[in-house]
Amino acid sequence: MAELPKNLAANPILARWITVHSDGRIDVRAGKVELGQGILTALAQIAADELGVGLAAVRMVPAGSGGPDEGVTAGSLSVMDSGAALRVAAANVRMRFARAAGGDDFSYARFAAAVDLEVPADPDVPLRSEAGLVGRSVERLDLPDKVFGRPRYIQDLRLPGQLYGRVVRPPSRGARLVEVTAAVPDGLTLVRDGSFLGLVGPDEATVVRGAEVLRQGTRWDEHDSLPDEEDLDKFLRAGPHETITVVDDGAAPPGGDKDGTTGARGSGAETGGSRQRGASAADSRDDHVEAVSERVVRATYSRPFVAHASMAPSCGVALWHDDGRLEVWSHSQGVHPLGRAIAAALGLEADAVRVEHVENAGCYGHNAADDAAFDAVLLARAVPGRPVQVLWSRQDELSWAPFGSAMTADVAATLSADGAISSWHYDVFSQGHMARPGYAGVPGLLAATVLGHAAEYPAAVDPPAANGYGSMRNALPGYDLPRRRVVGHRLLRSPIRSSSMRALGAFLNVFAIESAMDELAEAAGRDPLEFRLEHLSDPRGRRVLIAAAEAAGWRQPPPEGHGFGLGYARYKGTGAYCAVVAEVEAEADVRVRRLYVAIDVGRVVNPDGVRNQIEGGAVQSASWTLTERVRFDRRRVTSDTWETYPILRFSQVPRVDVTLVGGEENEKSLGAGEAAQGPTAAAIGNALAAAVGVRVRDLPLTREAVVAAIERDS
Incomplete structure (x- = not known):
């Protein structure tokens, strides 16, 4: 059967x-x-x-x-x-x-x-x-x-008797509301529960103005709670950690301790030994990759915290019925888990909460959709029988939505006499990548942490191995490598909320692995494509690598000031195969001119849909790789506008050529949404190194980072 x-x-x-x-x-x-x-x-x-x-x-x-x-x-x-x-x-x-x-x-x-x-x-x-x-x-x-601009998004939703609400956020993480001195404008309802503060009224513009008056007329108790944004490496390594061993073939890391924590906050290769765990970035900025007598290559790669930066701020609508039933409209990625989380947060029966999905202007990951819905619920509770719509501001969206975790990864690999990889050791340090509603047995909703009976939520967790990991997603290279040790270190305490962002840990892990593959190829004196093919027996992986290289004209020399770079991965080790060749120009600035992507998603349902997903993923990845970084001081996020949190502009978007590979009738569909993120970042990083002759290992790959790398290696 x-x-x-x-x-x-x-x-x-x-x-x-x-x-x-x-x-x-x-x-x-x-x-x-x-x-x-x-x-x-x-x-x-x-x-x-x-x-x-x-x-x-x-x-x-x-x-x-x-x-x-x-x-x-x-x-x-x-x-x-x-x-x-x-x-x-x-x-x-x-x-x-x-x-x-x-x-x-x-x-x-x-x-x-x-x-x-x-x-x-x-x-x-x-x-x-x-x-x-x-x-x-x-x-x-x-x-x-x-x-055609027809009403379709949740911001367009208009229910009978609908009211509008705004929440006044604390000025910083951990701040507690001391007093409200502002007078509430006539016709508006003030809602306060602990440090949760909001207004409800019949006219949206009046509510927005009233919320600003309220913001100016509040006093908060604040304190420093955030890490040093300029030394995230130290923060991520400080612990405490959960150790996640993906594979351990028993070999000690080259020149390091058996526990594998090489600790090298390195920007390049070393010839043996290990640095003190938790060493600062400045300790190793003068390192450079070279083929050494021991044939050891070490490097450390990193990314900062990254914001979802959704096109439209999050929005939620809720209707609290007099009989205790609750209806919610949300652009959540999980309407059923959200309903259960809201019920748990408020002590309701699960079947008392109904959540319906309404679209918003896009997000791939856990942004503030669920939080906006819970904001609406808390405000609607104060005006039963009337639906309340809550729209976040751009500043709230960029400051308070969950971030994609900062990460740092150490690679230590050896080359045999014939130029083949003979051992591979990889350690990655990260916060967890899962804090969606219901994670770790808690509701996981932002406003619940500031209510009178405030919820205490644990640090973000990671999906299990069966679901592709989180911090360790794609941390295991897809190549044929002997003597592997791949270990993750998940931070168990953090004042910064992190959660799922497109591809989770795969973005940094693939960037690190594929950058190291290029550095190993250079140390071995091999072409990066040929070096990968020599270590890859999977025919579908080989096929996408060759297809992307052929589409890009890999063997042709690039124009002056340009470089070609390659990136490859099979998403989660079980999903789609993706290879990317990037053409990068690096003269006055870093510009990605073209991306050539070859993708094998198995059985294709809608070819145009696959191309759209891959193109969008590649462009988003390019934006993360080149420009995006959450900025903060010791109290608050400071990158809360498009000026302070820049994303890739239309004028900077590269041309993306997508080649669909495979797709036979008997193959199962593998999914395209997150396959391009890591390979695109790696391809850009490798192309930049080829163009300027120095390597930048810490994202984003800005002009300033390139200048610093040139000065470091000069």
Whole structure:
């Protein structure tokens, strides 16, 4: 007997997924949400094919309390997991209608009332072999409303009797409200619970002005709580840590201790020995990579804290009913976990909270969507029977949403006499990458930490190995390497909230690994592409590397002042294969001129959707790599505007060429959303090194960082 796909096994009743109406319209529900990635279009293609209908007959219903609980839309798993579940669910529906009609030639409209879908799915249902829509670039279902400016986003939501709310944030982490001296403007309701402070009223502009008056008329108790932003390496290494061993083949690190903590805050190679753990960045700025007699290469790579910087600030809407029921509208990536977290935070029964998904202008990771929803809940509790919409400010979004963790990674590798890698040791230091609602058994909602009975939340955790890790995601190289030791060190205390950001730890880990591969290739006197191929037996990995190199004209010399660089990884070691070649110009500034990406995502549902995901991921990665860095002093985040937290401008966006590789019918879909992040960063870093002749190992790769590296190596 076959087994149901795991998401269908967790939600086996067909009616949770599909409803057939008497006019022939078919509502399809998935537990995955539209983030601008086009997932509802791809899932509609899968469902329509299996139902045997055209795309126009299918209406994708946003995720919510009436549909299946598929957890969080994350990890590049939507097509793989939700698509597999929906395909079998749709096949079950088609089979039940065919049985009711006595054959395969039937009308869904005619038999809608006769077929009961309140039944569990049959795992042995036959699947349709021919693909009609799957594999084609059909038009996106969500784009017409967005292109023509029709109401679609949560900010456009207008419910009967709707009020507007704003929250006055503490001025800094750990601040506590002492007193409110401002007079509340007429017509507005003041809401205070401990240090949670907000206003509610019928006119949004009046509420915004009132919130600013309130902000000016408050007194807070503040204290220094943040680390030194100029020495994040020391902060990350100081501990305490949870140690996560991915693999340990038993070999001691070259020139280091058996525990593998080489501690080298190095910017280059060493010939043996180990630095004091926690050494400052300045201790090793004069190092440089070279082939040494012991054939040892050491280097340390890092990234700062990074903000989601969503296009539109987060928003939430809540309606507190007089009978204690609660309705919430949110652009959360996990509406069911959010509902459970809100219930837990307020001591409600889980079934008293209903959360429905409404789109916002995009985010790949845990931004402030859940927090904005909980803000709305707390304000709505003060005005039962009236829905309240809360919109965050840009300053709040850049200051208070969870960040992608800063990370630092040490590589120590040896080369044999023939130039092959003979050992590999890797240590990465990071905060956790998971603090979504419900993490570690706590609600995980920002406002709960400032209420009168304030919640104490643990540091961010990491997903388990079965889910691809967090700090250690892609920390294990995909190459054929002997004597490996790969260990993570997750910080257990931090005043800075970190959580899931696109690709989690894979962004820095792939940047570090692939940068080290180039440095090892240089030490061995090998071409970077050939060096990788010599250490890679996976045919699909080899195929994307060769495809990207061929598309870029790898063997052709770049123009003066330009450099080519290569990056490669298989996402999570189990997902899509991706290789990137970057062309970087580094004369007056660092400019990425072109990115050549080859991607193997297995069975492709929508080719245009895959290209969109890869292009978007590559551009976002380029922005992280070149410009983005959260800035803060010892009390507060200071990069709270687009001027102080710059992102890549349209004039700086490189051309991205995407080559789809593989995609045979019998291959399972692997997901494209996060595959390009790490390889793109690595390719840019390697191209920059090729262009200027020095290597910058600490992100972002700014003009100032390049000048400092040149001065260091001069």
